[in-house]
Amino acid sequence: MALFVALGLSSCGGGGGGSMSTLSFPLKSAYSTLVVNGYTKNYTVSGTCSGTASETVSPAKPGAIFEGIPGFSAASTVTISLTNCTQATMTATSTLYYDANYTPLGFNIVGGEYGVYLTPAVIPVSAVIGDSGVIGTITTYADSTKTTPTGREDVSYVVGPDVVNTAMVNLIFRIYDPAGVQISTEQDRYSITIDGVITVVSKIIEDVSTLVTINLTLQ
Numbered sequence: 001m002a003l004f005v006a007l008g009l010s011s012c013g014g015g016g017g018g019s020m021s022t023l024s025f026p027l028k029s030a031y032s033t034l035v036v037n038g039y040t041k042n043y044t045v046s047g048t049c050s051g052t053a054s055e056t057v058s059p060a061k062p063g064a065i066f067e068g069i070p071g072f073s074a075a076s077t078v079t080i081s082l083t084n085c086t087q088a089t090m091t092a093t094s095t096l097y098y099d100a101n102y103t104p105l106g107f108n109i110v111g112g113e114y115g116v117y118l119t120p121a122v123i124p125v126s127a128v129i130g131d132s133g134v135i136g137t138i139t140t141y142a143d144s145t146k147t148t149p150t151g152r153e154d155v156s157y158v159v160g161p162d163v164v165n166t167a168m169v170n171l172i173f174r175i176y177d178p179a180g181v182q183i184s185t186e187q188d189r190y191s192i193t194i195d196g197v198i199t200v201v202s203k204i205i206e207d208v209s210t211l212v213t214i215n216l217t218l219q
Contacts, residue, residue, distance in 0.1 A: 027127050038058045046217070048212045060102065072097070079092075157169060168189055
């Protein structure tokens, strides 16, 4: 789920580098561990707007059923406080859903959108620097009744170089309205080690129509 959507804002292969390009990074197991453990991050906001932000995703808990599929759920809370933009404070709470293998199924934002993967998301077991691909498409609705479509999110990834024995995974959300017009793009960047330790690094949110850009970097 893109942070942009959660807050309700308007909003093919790369190249490897050096000897690191032959190293393999366990994307699927690293992502699953992130879901299992959850995380809390604080960010500095820069770009068109400035301020601070926080993001908390709880550890996944069993017993959830989403679209008839049993699995896990996690609570997510995102807050952005801005000092120089009209909407000074934005907060969103949502529930994220996963199947029994911690593959994402969709999300339900309180008072906001309901998102469902059209087909099961594809997270590769492993990847090397320079790899890229499609994870899946999320169809979004006004609520869980799914009577009013609000658009879609096309989700993809690119793996790039970072430091020794570490790669940077860029998770990309391209967000469209019901007419198929792109509204925004969000890039969530994660550092991953060859041992499968994955860490949130930053987020870049871009509104296509207004060219507003918000950068979130770890404090």
